[in-house]
Amino acid sequence: MTQGAVQTPGKRSRAVSAKKQAILKAALETFSQFGIHGTRLEQVAELSGVSKTNLLYYYPSKEALYVAVLQQILDIWLAPLKAFREELAPLVAIKEYIRLKLEVSRDFPQASKLFCMEMLQGAPLLQAELTGDLKQLIDDKSAIIAGWVASGKLAPIDPQHLIFMIWASTQHYADFASQVEAVTGKTLQDEAFFQSAVDNVQRLIIEGIRLR
Template sequence: MPTSSIPAPSDTPQPRASRIQRRNRKRILDAALEVFSQHGYRGATLDQIATEAGLSKPNILYYFAGKEDIHVTLLNDLMDTWLAPMRQIDPQGDPMNEILRYVQRKLEMSREFPRESRLFANEILQGAPRMGPHLQTGLKPLVDDTAALIETWIAQGRLARVDPRHLIFSIWATTQHYADFGAQVQVLMDGGDGLDGASAFLDTLYRRLLTP
């Protein structure tokens, strides 16, 4: 099992990439996202990524040191996107509206970023070998702060008594399910993604749960 983790950003200025280099890196990352989301890290190969990108394997290795380098780059890019909705919860806002807005944004992300969601899920299922430290330094402090905020709202009588962390886990489970288990959802929903119905259902579910 790989033991490397997502590195801290370097303070050393990097040469600015040319337009063609930026285009090719994006092409490789888009292809890798497709391959990793389908096959997971262990099942993915550089040959598959090269074929998906329409580039040669040596061309891939010109831009990235190998499969793990590509995977770590994707995870780095993903974390900022993934944590943004929680960072946008406003402590000064109405608690119910802030929680429900977070639920809806997470559901929108299942529609907008299904491959990214599966990439994240696959990494976690493997024990987070490449992003474990980032969970400690990025995700955990944010969840701790959000849980403390929810606990404050509960103490003020503005939300019903719930365990804040289990509430957060529940929101992740009920929203990311539509991306991570998309193939199953499509079968059970007769070809639909279920997201339109999920929006109203989850709004009602969490509104009833959280109303004091």
């Protein structure tokens, strides 16, 4: 009995975590397809296999659920930038960052699309995160790039514009996946096409920042 009592909280915690992840996954699917205004909590509850009452126990409103999904997306989206390290050779670090960003576009296309939708709407529910943790992270990584430029390891570039350029070129493959597929007949799920995208985006950006 004692052993069972000790295990119960852990099992309960795992069950709660699994249920919340199921809700977030279903919410991402519906929000990325219909947006926040076109999504009903009943849809999310049915897709995640929980009751609406149970869903509201964890996320008390549609807006709270939407923000939770966006925060999870932001964690996924920023993970490659957090891995960007000063001790790496500049071109190696930037090439790896490009690869990781394209992997995010390949592996989390719904997340990228929903994040794009939120930005197009002016990010009304994500401003605190954008002006807080995101800005601080960009400032920190921009300082690393500026240091490389100052020490003569990179061509003179504005760090923020470099980061924006990488975001634009890598996220395009997720946010405009239908357009990419219509033009090429391929998606990032095609291994050869993915590698071609990595090679070409890396080459275009690296050649623009390499010292001459």
